[in-house]
Amino acid sequence: MTSDLLMSSLPILLQGLLTTLILSVAAIVGGTLVGLLAAVLRTFGPWGTPRLARLYIELFRGTPVLITLMFIYFGVSYFGYAIDVFAAGVIGLSVYQGAYIAEVFRSGIESVQKGQWEVSQILGLSKMQAFFSVILPQTGKIVLPPLIGQYLSLIKDTSIVSMIGMSELMHQGQAIVDRIGQPVEIYGLVALLYFIVCFPLSRWVRRHDRRRSLLS
Template sequence: MNELVVTSLPLLLKGLGVTLILSIAAIAGSTLLGLLAAILRTSQLPVGRQLALLYTELFRGSPVLITLMFIYFGVAYFGYEINLLAAGILGLSIYQGAYISEVFRAGIEAVPKGQWEVAWILGLSKQQTFRCVILPQTRRIVMPPLIGQYLSLIKDTSIVSMIGMSELMHQGQAIVDRIGQPVVVYGLVALLYFIICYPISRWVQHHQQTRSVLS
């Protein structure tokens, strides 16, 4: 067993590196998409609200694997090429962005309406009010559920192995296919995911406790 761990660990760590790159890029992409969709959902533009609603309902109502498959194979169907990393980042960003948009929308709507009115009285434009007054308060409100969604995204990266990307789960599957010992190998895979996710989860708990004490 010790020999299996020693021989498997370099490949799993290589896969972990890919998972981290994929996670960081997808977190950035999904956050931007989610914030944009939330802004449209809370705007006074009927077309923008409907488009944002269609986006969130469509991807929240379908499996992430379907999104990944559609992007990777759909792009090829139309005669274009996309590499696995780009497909994984784009698919996870679009899918998770639909969930993150609801987190941001709830946060924006949780800011008291009086904040807008005070900002207008002070002479701030709508853009200035949102950027300087509403968004900072929204960030504090949404941070715990947003981090929880990021944790979900990190775990969803394992699904990208289904389109052949050599991330952590794919490397674990390759080792099992070659030498067996699924309990040990998948146990190592789970441990590496735990090492990533647990500190983030603890930070969220600490953040919530700190806010409770301060309030």
């Protein structure tokens, strides 16, 4: 890659990277909330909510993320409503990744010793009070490494949002290639920027797992 091509492409790609990071943070927050709600409903929800939560999880875990994004972006327009590309990306990624995050939280909730629930009842806490004040803090410590791993998957999934026209990192890279060519150099730079974002998180997960294995 020539220095002129690098200097002209990098600012555009960095702008796309900023959009990718904003989209990722918004989708991580949304996906975490959706996933936690689904995990709670599936674990001890009232009436038929466990079945509904399981249906949601199985549905989105069994379909591609692109289908979810297309359905939200074009489906809303089909019913006569307008939706922003960024909003469609956040909602689509949150709903899709929430199904995977729900299973991470569910496994963490079920890993907490049942005696914790019994002690909470003895102390006079309601089920919800026990969950938020006793069970959830312990669950957070258990699920943090796999949760970070799922966030890494979400960050990489943001590249698919380019299919609905959002100008994130991948879309900007594609626009540069369409204009000036040099796909190997441009996509290599795009891959490097994704790597710079994801590598520290993946390293943290490996170090955390290694530390846990040594302590166990």
